[in-house]
Amino acid sequence: MKHFPSSDVGMFGRRQWHARGHRIPVTITRTCIDKAAVLIVDDFADDEAPANQCSCCTIRTKLQQVIRECVRERPVSQLTIQTGADVVPILRTFVTERGLGDDFYIESAPPMMGKRFTVTESAPLSWDAFSRFATTLTVLRGADLLHAQGVMNIEGCRGPVAVQLMGHLAARPVELQAWPDGERASRLEFVTRNIEERTVRDLFDATRTLA
């Protein structure tokens, strides 16, 4: 806020204790568990999408409706989604829908099959550099970028910035109050398909150098 600055507010809004902030944590699970709020979404994927809509768009609408109804009926402090279907459309729904993204946060999801590696960097980098790295990666190879999650050491930020990338999309960055283990270093874990660790690392270094 231009007129009402606060020392508790950084580049990405109020610094949070957890990446989820106040948002309701969502667990996506493959197994049947007995929790207060369980949504079965398997059925949604079976619906036929209209000719001009992909299946994840169809899921998006139904998932939103079910969650809204569930929250309207009673106060919800956590949400569990049980599904046997592909979780990527569900994850995308939470990342792309502003309404859901404001209120819900994916706390855990079944591990995705892909190549896992972690990019680390101790030197701080500008948000512009990270943003360009993330944009290039998601634009060029979004289809093979299954998931990337971690904390970044961003210039001008007191705490670490929690980031999340998925396919062609990025979740809203959140600055945390403190570094989780005191080590002030960026670490970003990737789950990819057919993208070499070296390629990601080179892109990261190149954008950092050029920005």
Added chain:
Amino acid sequence: MPDSIEWNFKLIAHHELEGFGGMGEGMSVQLAKDGRRIIWLAHESAPKNFTAVDVSDPRKPKVVVQTELPQSYMRSNSLEVVGDIMAVAYQCQQPGQKPAGFELFDISTPEKPKSIAFVDRSGERSRGVHQLWFCDGEYVHLASGAPDFVTHNQLDDQCYQIFDVRNPSAPKEAGRWWMPGTRVGDKEPPPPRHKAPTLDMGMRAHNTNVYPQRPDRCYLGYIDAGMYVLDITDKAHPKPLCRWDNSPPYHGFTHTVLPLFDRNLFVVTDESVVDDADDWPKLVWILDARDETNPVPIATCPLPYDAFAHAGGRFGAHNIHENVPLPTAWHSDTIIIGTFFNGGLRAYDISNPYQPKEVGTFVPKAPALAPRGTIQLNDVFVDERQIVYTVDRHVGGLYILEMDF
């Protein structure tokens, strides 16, 4: 409505305060010399005066002392602690009753509070002290009647008063201010009143906040007259700098003015005082205070009227955590935490002051023997460990929580 709601608050302890769990709006933390952390709590009404609870381990609160009021028609309601000195307000039900005023206690041994001084504010038209503010160890700022303060309307009987307690055994009045026109003898005409009987609550002082960032300002809630900012550079002659009044069309009972100095904002509450939300809307307001002489309302904190208004008892705003300028209090200018009677305890993120967003809710189930059949959370205090203490107005006692947002 469900039994209880916990969203981003985690209840870690509940204490019924030995069966006397009807609590007022005085909550203050003492760090005792032996290392214990004691929270002092004012009762809402007789027979109890105040209760001290050892919250060194917030999961295991222990009552240290609980005291009695000398008269059944008294209420203490408000207290503040600075170091080992505690100031306690005494208000009576009817004008003329005694004792009415405030008392200073030495609480260096928490088990044995010792009276240092009693300041008599009783009078033919006085009910005594409803609320006090004491943070600097030097001055007590209070909403009180006085033997020589006579108003046209009895409801206007408590004005803003300043007492010098630098010698705590001999407090002396340093100054006072009242809304012009309310006192007999004022040259101004009496102010127009809100609609009687349920909405005419009086043009009198409520919270009297003064902060070290601006020791020359008093942020004053004045019930049906809205809020004032007073210049108290000369304590003997406070001068109003501005008045902001939302009523009518709202229904008055302006209670608290919390300044957020670094952000040029005021947070203002109107207390709900009628059951079943008959005086709705009673809200938490955010004011643009870049010009302290012309505060401008820019937002209110959202409340779920439909779910709570007719659930029993009061529903609407009341107290908020006031960033009390002491090392034992949490300070935030982005999170506002307030109590809303049956609406429970609610936290709002006001990092964008134009769009306050609720980020935490705690509504406990109705305590046993709750007269309205619901919780009626009355006051809240957050210590520097970010432990949240909140109290029920009628029977529920003390609830201790962690924030998780």
